[in-house]
Amino acid sequence: MATRLKFENSCEVGVFSKLTNAYCLVAVGGSENFYSTFEAELSDVIPVIKTSIGGTRIVGRLCIGNKNGLLLPHTTTDQELQHLKNSLPDQVRVQRIEEKLSALGNCIACNDHVALTHTDLDKETEEVVADVLGVEVFRQTVAGNILVGSYCAFSNKGGLVHPHTSVEDLDELSTLLQVPLVAGTVNRGSEVIAAGMTVNDWTAFCGSDTTATELSVIENVFKLREAKPSAIVDEMRKSLFDS
Amino acid sequence: MKRNPRKVKWTKAYRRVHGKDMTQDSTFEFERKRNRPERYDRNLAENVLKAIPKIDKIRVSREERHHKNRMKGNKEKDRKEAKRELDTSIHLVKDPIASRDIKVNVTQQLPEENPLMEE
Numbered sequence: 539m540a541t542r543l544k545f546e547n548s549c550e551v552g553v554f555s556k557l558t559n560a561y562c563l564v565a566v567g568g569s570e571n572f573y574s575t576f577e578a579e580l581s582d583v584i585p586v587i588k589t590s591i592g593g594t595r596i597v598g599r600l601c602i603g604n605k606n607g608l609l610l611p612h613t614t615t616d617q618e619l620q621h622l623k624n625s626l627p628d629q630v631r632v633q634r635i636e637e638k639l640s641a642l643g644n645c646i647a648c649n650d651h652v653a654l655t656h657t658d659l660d661k662e663t664e665e666v667v668a669d670v671l672g673v674e675v676f677r678q679t680v681a682g683n684i685l686v687g688s689y690c691a692f693s694n695k696g697g698l699v700h701p702h703t704s705v706e707d708l709d710e711l712s713t714l715l716q717v718p719l720v721a722g723t724v725n726r727g728s729e730v731i732a733a734g735m736t737v738n739d740w741t742a743f744c745g746s747d748t749t750a751t752e753l754s755v756i757e758n759v760f761k762l763r764e765a766k767p768s769a770i771v772d773e774m775r776k777s778l779f780d781s
Numbered sequence: 782m783k784r785n786p787r788k789v790k791w792t793k794a795y796r797r798v799h800g801k802d803m804t805q806d807s808t809f810e811f812e813r814k815r816n817r818p819e820r821y822d823r824n825l826a827e828n829v830l831k832a833i834p835k836i837d838k839i840r841v842s843r844e845e846r847h848h849k850n851r852m853k854g855n856k857e858k859d860r861k862e863a864k865r866e867l868d869t870s871i872h873l874v875k876d877p878i879a880s881r882d883i884k885v886n887v888t889q890q891l892p893e894e895n896p897l898m899e900e
Contacts, residue, residue, distance in 0.1 A: 623818040623820055623821075624821050632817070632818055634816040634817075
């Protein structure tokens with residue numbers, strides 16, 4: 539189910555939050571509205587953690603993670619590192635990496651099995667990514683952009699990429715990632731997909747400016763409508779027994 | 782004026798590079814930056830806090846030992862230098878007026894003391 543929300547009047551939800559199948563990181567805002575929306579949707583299932591990275595609120599763009607691990611840039615302070623380690627479940631491995639390209643969320647896009655990275659990423663970082671996140675790593679570009687983490691967002695069920703991605707590129711990426719991909723926009727035509735939305739296997743959060751068309755595209759490609767099969771079965775039963 | 786700390790005599794960088802201060806020791810491993818945090822454990826934290834002053838003490842004693850080892854071969858040299866200085870430049874140290882013999886007139890002073898003692 540896709541939810542529309544804002545962070546302090548900004549529709550760039552993917553910048554201020556990081557959503558995975560095992561946890562959710564949220565930035566600290568002036569009011570608790572942003573955090574409350576996530577909490578209302580997710581807190582029964584996964585931990586929702588308020589944090590900063592290196593004292594900044596752009597947590598979604600600085601870190602990268604999936605259900606196996608979380609990678610943080612070298613600007614993360616020791617206290618933040620400890621806070622994250624304490625708040626996350628034990629299966630999630632937390633590690634800080636020394637990498638020149640410190641905005642890991644912009645350079646790497648991943649789900650639980652595959653990751654796409656910036657072409658100029660260090661060899662060591664690639665190895666750490668493969669080890670900590672437990673993924674297969676591919677160096678790719680998306681629509682000619684090297685910042686793959688910003689211009690595409692994908693989960694285990696599907697993916698959304700930059701609107702100007704060619705059909706051949708789309709097919710190639712689709713075979714690499716083994717998920718269906720669609721070229722689309724978010725937040726009323728914004729091309730920076732991953733900054734405008736954040737997604738996991740059963741839910742997505744988009745900026746308020748996202749049109750109904752964009753939202754329906756998102757719900758279809760990430761298969762969010764079928765995410766709760768129990769709800770569908772209940773509805774069917776109600777209609778059958780209604781007299 | 783930009784000066785390379787490794788060439789400026791009084792900096793730690795110079796001392797470490799030129800082996801004046803200890804560089805490699807197992808006590809420095811405790812202060813290294815770590816990238817994989819451990820979950821908070823009260824016992825662990827307590828033990829660490831207790832260990833910090835102990836590690837400090839050990840580090841200081843090892844640094845002193847290192848310094849002493851460095852200064853070890855100096856006794857012979859110091860003694861030779863001192864001997865040479867004594868032979869050649871003793872005139873700088875000895876005062877010619879102080880080394881002259883002073884004659885004291887003992888007999889004149891004795892009768893002076895008697896009236897004092899009688900009082």
